[in-house]
Amino acid sequence: MKKFRLYFEEHNRGPLTQLWLQFQRQHSAMFGLVLFVFFLALVLLAPVLSPHDPYLQNPDLLLLAPSWSEAGLVSYAFGTDDLGRDIMSRLITGAVYTFGLSIVAVLMALLLGLALGMMAGMSKGVKSSVFNHLLDLALTIPSLLLAILIVAVLGPGLWNTTWAIVLALLPQFVHGIRNSIQEALKQDYVVAYRLDGANNWQVLRHAVLPNIWEPVTLMSSMALSTAMLDIAALGFLGLGAQAPTAEWGAMIADALDLIYLAPWAIALPGMLLFAAVLSVNLVGDGLRTAIKKRRES
Structure with missing residues (x-):
């Protein structure tokens, strides 16, 4: 039964609620979100979910077939590699490095990009022009090539790779945040806020940053x-x-020589990497569509 109201009061949903309502209407985006949560759970619960030590070598179980094969064992669901290590445990642990470290790298690049992007977006004159030209030069280099160049300077290793990814993604964040800030500064509400006597920091904090979280979220997903x-x-x-x-990429490289003897050692990490990237892309496309529909409604 509908509740009786003496006075009619219009109830407007918040922007996040409207965004979620538009997002959940997309089946592909919800499927990507479920996949994303699954990989995030693998990252957080990797030590608990791993059935074996991912680095324990068993010379009695070299190149054991997966459990769905007649030669496989249930205790080793995805089989073993050429050193007798459990592939399932290594795949779960690899999610921490490939999926988890990518989240850490993006968050670090986002924080640095916010700081530099705010400086670039609020600056004017020669300083802004020089900064923009440097950003345009950095954006002409593909992120992978830039990461390879940085790793060549820092040296190989997982942590150096993380810093290389952060520095390779940084120009994209700075460029995108700078453009978003400059676009927001042209809006009427910012002009009205300045007419009320607000300084640059107050304008940035109260009028600009709360209105650029949508493009920043899309940049982070990509x-x-x-x-x-x-x-x-x-x-x-x-x-x-x-x-x-x-790590999934290193696992594929180590198993290249076994492609005819143990094809599952290459296929499984490759499929997980594909699924992880697919989940992020589906969520990003869903967010882009939901933001567009929310603005139109």
């Missing part, structure tokens, strides 16, 4: 898939994670 591919690519090239680290 950067996350790029970071995962770059981390896996550097691991595959031998510049990122070093043996015996269970």
